Amino acid sequence: MTEKRRILVYGAAGGIGSALCRTLHAQGVQLHLVGRTESKLIALAQEVEASYTVGDVTDAALFSKVAQEAGEPLDGLVYAVGTITIRSLARLSEDDFLSDFRVNALGAALAVQAALPALKKSAGVAAVVLFSSVAAAQGFANHASIGMAKGAVSALTLALAAELAPKVRVNAIAPSLTRTPLGENLLGSEQMAASIAALHALQRLGEAQDIAALAAFLLSPQADWISGQIIGVDGGRSTLRTKG
Numbered sequence: 001m002t003e004k005r006r007i008l009v010y011g012a013a014g015g016i017g018s019a020l021c022r023t024l025h026a027q028g029v030q031l032h033l034v035g036r037t038e039s040k041l042i043a044l045a046q047e048v049e050a051s052y053t054v055g056d057v058t059d060a061a062l063f064s065k066v067a068q069e070a071g072e073p074l075d076g077l078v079y080a081v082g083t084i085t086i087r088s089l090a091r092l093s094e095d096d097f098l099s100d101f102r103v104n105a106l107g108a109a110l111a112v113q114a115a116l117p118a119l120k121k122s123a124g125v126a127a128v129v130l131f132s133s134v135a136a137a138q139g140f141a142n143h144a145s146i147g148m149a150k151g152a153v154s155a156l157t158l159a160l161a162a163e164l165a166p167k168v169r170v171n172a173i174a175p176s177l178t179r180t181p182l183g184e185n186l187l188g189s190e191q192m193a194a195s196i197a198a199l200h201a202l203q204r205l206g207e208a209q210d211i212a213a214l215a216a217f218l219l220s221p222q223a224d225w226i227s228g229q230i231i232g233v234d235g236g237r238s239t240l241r242t243k244g
């Protein structure tokens with residue numbers, strides 16, 4: 001009898017994280033969830049029949065606790081945790097920069113570091129999926145802090161993919177603005193949402209399932225020859241201009 005794949009998901013109760021967990025559960029994957037909102041995490045864990053750890057990624061002690069509670073082996077790890085700090089350079093504080101870096105990049109590095117022994121015990125090639133952003137490849141005004149943090153995630157992806165090969169694959173997804181609770185502050189009205197959607201070649205905003213579908217594929221054995229890639233799921237925003 002084939003063992004179920006076991007995957008650890010940070011940010012499980014978020015928009016993209018929860019969509020991914022439901023997709024993986026439907027595929028028969030065994031999950032361990034991590035999130036900071038206990039009520040949401042418990043509800044999702046019951047829905048997808050998963051174990052879970054409650055905690056905040058800014059607490060360095062969380063990662064060793066997760067590694068212990070998630071168990072081993074692990075066949076995959078997803079770090080679907082992030083921030084969206086949109087503010088002019090003049091209005092950014094040192095704490096803003098440090099917070100964005102800590103949550104997006106440092107947290108991802110520490111999560112992989114703590115899980116590495118379990119990932120290396122996978123019977124196959126384990127997979128890590130991190131989250132960068134279109135703002136790490138395109139220059140957007142008022143994105144200095146988040147663009148810098150997500151750029152670090154892209155660089156971390158390449159470094160880890162090289163270091164951990166061939167036993168562990170590492171890739172990142174770089175979305176554009178997606179309809180999730182995290183992005184709600186930027187979508188204050190349908191008029192604003194339509195205006196932002198029009199900036200994309202495909203003329204719509206991303207949905208959580210758009211991102212989750214690729215994450216699920218990158219975690220699967222079907223993606224076993226894909227590593228060291230930062231893949232845009234962005235409606236064409238990073239590469240296409242359809243108007244003169």
